[in-house]
Amino acid sequence: MKATGSLPAGRSKFKIYRDKLLAPYIQVPVLGWLAGLLISTLLETFIGPYLAMVLGMSDVPALFGFTVVLKQPVLIPGVIIYLLIIYVLPIAIGARLTKSLANYIAGKLQQYPFWISAVIHIVLLYVVINTWAVMNDYRVLLAKLIMIAVIVTLSLNVINGYMGEFSCSHPGFIALGAYTASIITVLFFVNDSVLGAALLPPVLAPFLFPVALILGGLMASLFSLLVAVPAFNTRGDYLAIISLAFTFIIKSLLENLQIFGGARGFMNQPNLATLPVVFLWTVLAVWIINNFVRSTLGKALNAVRDNETAANAMTVDTKKTKMTAFMFAAFWAGIAGGLFAHVMRYVNPGSFGIKKLAEVLAMVYFGGLNSVIGSIVGAVGFNLLSEMLRPLEIFKWIIIPLLLILVMIFRPTGLIAFKDFDPKKLLRAKNKKEEDK
């Protein structure tokens, strides 16, 4: 009797303790968390290298020590200490100490137009990412690729999540954007053996880069009609097959276009996709896509997903809705492709095949359907995990699919699905009772 009685008691004791530990953090606003992160990254910049040396590591662990630990398990205590001193404690203490100040500022900001608060938060977020990443270029590269993955995941979620169609055409859209943007920048700013001498001075490149990206996006949009028009009358498996065919068509088109390198790939893109550029495009993508899915048209997507006939009867123009969704999603996939091409500075058709498709689908379904936050979590989580587990070699390909299966079992629609992302609510001060609720 005693044993059975003590078990729930112990559990509840742990629960009480946990609640006590977490209680102060419920009221920390986003601004406070950002302050904590900033303190943590600054701390790493200044004492990280010394601490790492003292703990027996050759350099600051790039990805929270995962790659280090998987190769040298001896360093596990060192890495744990490092993570505690550099990340966990500063973020926890920083967020707690700045809580009242952050709440005060956040409260003040609520009196001004929302964009001021948004800009401040975004700038702070950039400063955090930048301070973390510039420690070494490996992190910069990863940060860029992860942000590009966020754009891709979000745009695919518009079709697969919000509209509920199973589309496999995304690698094709990404490839179109990547090649179009690359061809434009190489044509104008690089002395290339195929496309000839640079037409414009390289000084102009950063200014015309957005134009190249947008043209890449528009190209993808245009081609997306090839999938969108058949989608008027087909759904489900049939659309999946059509869109899969589209991906293969684009891939073999590029393989046979000898002028752009064919299967050997196209290279020499100028180094234009720097960290701030990629960050800005990602913020723009998140903002615009979030507004799109929360607009009337975005709600129409959900109506089409839930019951097309009913939606049609309720004055939703399903054809227009489908076309817009495909073109809109393809546009952002194209932008992501353009950025990807300029980060890698090499594109080949082989990168946009079935492997890419599996990757983007996994990110969407891992993160969560019908959710902007879910997409961000999915893209960041999947990419970080995939990179952190790379030292495990073949076991990585057992662990990641296993995780996906587990997610599908316990959360069939993904980690954070069907959640509305309201930036105004997110950035609010957390110390008062929410009156308007």
Next chain:
Amino acid sequence: MRKCIVLLALVLILPLTALSAAGKAEVKVIKIGINAPLTGSIPKVGEGTKDSAEMWLSDIDKAGGLEVGGKKYKVKLVIEDNESKAASAVKANTKMITQDKVLIIIGPQSSKQAVPAGEVANNYKTPMISPWSTNPKTTLNRPWVFRACFLDPFQGRVIANFVTNQFHYTKAAVLYDIASDYPKGLAEYFKKAWEKLHGPGSVVAYESFTTGDKDFSAQLTAIIHSDAQFLFTPQYYNEVALIVKQAHQLGWNKVITGSDSWGSAELVKLAGKDVYGDFFSTHYAAAGAKGATKVFIDRYKAEYGYVPDDVAALTWDALNLAKTAIQNAGKLTGNIDTDRKNVRDALATIKNFKGITGEMTFTGNGDPIKSAVIVRINDKGQFTFFKQVKP
């Protein structure tokens, strides 16, 4: 509660002090990065790379380290998996250069990873030797990127010359994968070389397929009905097995030739008797090898239980090139940028390096001058040396 925290702190601090003591006593090591496709579509290539590198490291360890300028340094290999993907090869290279601070990188093997990864190495001014990448773009205009093998244009010429001189044939057929950069490039170079010898139109059948195709009967029928005297198919070993089997089923009984991508231990296992008597050009021949090459093959076989393919042999040579370059650099300053520069300069001027895949000389750029070998697959399924072709 407080006791618990104090205890926790003590437990955490204990290894800290032990480690900091160990950190001070640590000797300086030379780090060499290996960028290999351990998973993905060609894991056998990754396995050969890794096995070869580990055998090389055990030699260095046995000798007590690598001697540079009278001092012995321990060598550490940083092995990264590039998943046979271009993006991952770039990530792996960036990580090894900026995070692990390797002195030199060996790999990636396939051109589709070596071309973008070479860009990274060149940008960060880190020497890189790709053992197996035969695409000219890998080293083109990149002073920091080297290779341990010959180039595709040379190999195309070698096959064309060999068939002309050996069999006096004048009509060729080519079957290649248009979606894969290596076969496609080689098919083009071969066609160019062949038409230079026998005039335009002498390649009577030039058929292509797409990666992943398993049925080649349409292309092979066209080839059989042309008046081609032999078939050249620069495919990877798994595809070669399917191609030769189907060709024989359709009634093809003439010679089939290939390129260095045939040279895997798996080829004979998959294709069986169908490849007996065929030829391909490659970097070295395992059966009938002499001298240092034989020693390497025997040791490798004893260690890992299979005959090393050309990837393993070239990786071995690339590592020894790196070793020679580090030793020729004279000394290690401890400043990684200076050391990388010294190693690159030493590497670019290596003369008459005796590798197990032949003698190599670098003349300032990243491509060695070295000869190719024509291999015949004999009636026992062994790769036997047939002929050496000098550049």
